[in-house]
Amino acid sequence: EDKVVQSPLSLVVHEGDTVTLNCSYEVTNFRSLLWYKQEKKAPTFLFMLTSSGIEKKSGRLSSILDKKELSSILNITATQTGDSAIYLCAVGNFGNEKLTFGTGTRLTIIP
């Protein structure tokens, strides 16, 4: 059974701090790892990492895939209150069209 584990489950930091969120996975025929941000309702897409694209960056957010360690990190630098959200990690594999999601990390930024 495919499995995705995120840590920590929750994190509270002050505005301006840098945070690192972790995602580890056990899936057969790994194809892609995706990060989503969920503020109140619909998760919004952040990054997709594959064997051909193991590092992505957008503004203060960046993510790296470590295929050897079967894990990924999501870094957020100079955090702002608008970064407060649940961050979801999901993994897809070849052979089906499903994503397996982790439980998410709830990030709270204190002004």
Add this chain to the structure above:
Amino acid sequence: DGGITQSPKYLFRKEGQNVTLSCEQNLNHDAMYWYRQDPGQGLRLIYYSQIVNDFQKGDIAEGYSVSREKKESFPLTVTSAQKNPTAFYLCASKGLVQGVGEQFFGPGTRLTVL
């Protein structure tokens, strides 16, 4: 505007009743998905469909049913057989069935059983 719509936003149901949650997309996506989200449990897949008139069970399909009569629509029925239906339900779609790509999510429906 292209996107995914879900209705209603909030739904209250009495025990023993079936209810149907709507999901519509105008993104011309082939694949559509239904997830359930409970506190502390992330998203769990209920059903998914890769093509019209075809769908597959996800990890927690018991007590739910779906149909895919049109490409743009994928309604979910929560039946009275679902023992604990109170949850947040999210619908998603994806462009290419066999391609690598992200799923896009609708705004969700919060179902409460009274």
